Amino acid sequence: MHVSVTEVxxxxxVSSNGLIFIDGEKxxxxxxxxxxxxxxxxxxxxxxxxxxxxxxFVPNHWHGDCMGGLAVIKKSGIESWANQMTTExxxxxxxxxxxxxxxxxxxxxxxxxxxxxxxxxAAHSMDNIVVWIPSEQILFAGCMIKSTEWQNLGNTADGxxxxxxxxxxxxxSKFPNAKIVIPGHGQVGGLELxxxxxxxxxx
Numbered sequence: 001m002h003v004s005v006t007e008v009x010x011x012x013x014v015s016s017n018g019l020i021f022i023d024g025e026k027x028x029x030x031x032x033x034x035x036x037x038x039x040x041x042x043x044x045x046x047x048x049x050x051x052x053x054x055x056x057f058v059p060n061h062w063h064g065d066c067m068g069g070l071a072v073i074k075k076s077g078i079e080s081w082a083n084q085m086t087t088e089x090x091x092x093x094x095x096x097x098x099x100x101x102x103x104x105x106x107x108x109x110x111x112x113x114x115x116x117x118x119x120x121x122a123a124h125s126m127d128n129i130v131v132w133i134p135s136e137q138i139l140f141a142g143c144m145i146k147s148t149e150w151q152n153l154g155n156t157a158d159g160x161x162x163x164x165x166x167x168x169x170x171x172x173s174k175f176p177n178a179k180i181v182i183p184g185h186g187q188v189g190g191l192e193l194x195x196x197x198x199x200x201x202x203x
Contacts, residue, residue, distance in 0.1 A: 001182060002042055004033035006065075016065040017182055019140045020046065021133060023111030027052040029078070030131055030140050031060055031184075032069030039069025043076055054078050055110045058117055059098070060142030061125040062089045063158070065184065070096040081106060083119050085127035118174070121167035122160035124153070124184075130171060137179040141171065146197045147186025153200055154185070165201045168194065 001017055008014045018031035027046050032039040046052045057080040059067035067090070073080055074096060082090075082098035090097055106117040116132045123144035131140040144167065146153065156164075172194045181193045 001188065002033070004038050004042075006034040006038070008034075014065070014185070016185055017188075018066075019131065019138075019182060021110075021113075021115060022050075022052060023113050025051070025053055026055045026111045028108065028110045028115060029054055029057045029073075031066045031142070032057070032073060034064045034068040036069050036072045039072040042069075043072065043078075056081065056108060057098075058082060058106075058108075058129075058131065059086060060131075060140070060184065061128040062086045062093070062095065063125065063143070066142065067095070067098075070098065074099075081108070081117070083117075083127045083129050085119070086129075089127055120170040120174070122163040123167040124156060124159045124164075126158065126160060128159075130175075132175060132178075137177055138182065139171075139175050139178040139180070140182045141184075141193070142182075143184030144168070144171075144197070145181060145183045145193050146200060147183045147193060148189060148196050149186055150196075150200070153197075161201075165198070168198050168201065172198065 005013055005015045021028045057073045057078050059082055080098040081100045084101035087101045108115040113135045117129050119129045128144045182188050
């Protein structure tokens with residue numbers, strides 16, 4: 001997991017989580033830090049200190065804490081995939097665009113192990129996805145899932161509170177065997193993070 005801290009207007013210092021999946025000498029990146037400078041630092045560290053080849057990138061959704069460094073990803077020659085909705089929203093906002101899109105699901109095989117990306121519906125944002133790594137039973141759920149120290153749903157201005165409960169229900173149903181659940185912000189946990197988020201929706 002990579003964690004970066006950025007000053008966000010109205011929120012102060014905000015820490016954001018991303019995922020680096022390493023298989024052999026290859027690395028696959030999920031979410032960038034919020035800024036291009038921090039993203040460059042991450043890329044340099046993976047390449048120079050860890051001696052890894054970064055073979056791909058997928059953002060959870062269009063917000064800056066997921067793809068704020070996409071321009072650097074593209075400049076570095078790293079191929080990117082995203083939910084087609086993410087690309088469409090980014091286009092309307094004049095943001096850098098991922099290279100490839102997918103609709104409902106995407107399977108990636110950067111090395112010997114499989115990575116699965118799913119879109120289950122709107123929640124924190126209209127386009128948010130989850131990433132499942134079956135071999136490790138890791139669910140990178142991003143900002144739709146809240147860590148247990150959160151007592152509210154955070155920023156939902158670009159989401160859909162009507163669809164949110166059903167989206168979470170689908171995630172819970174699909175991944176009953178998840179051992180590690182990584183939220184977009186805050187502490188990592190297990191399945192309790194999914195149920196904690198579900199409870200927040202009913203408060």
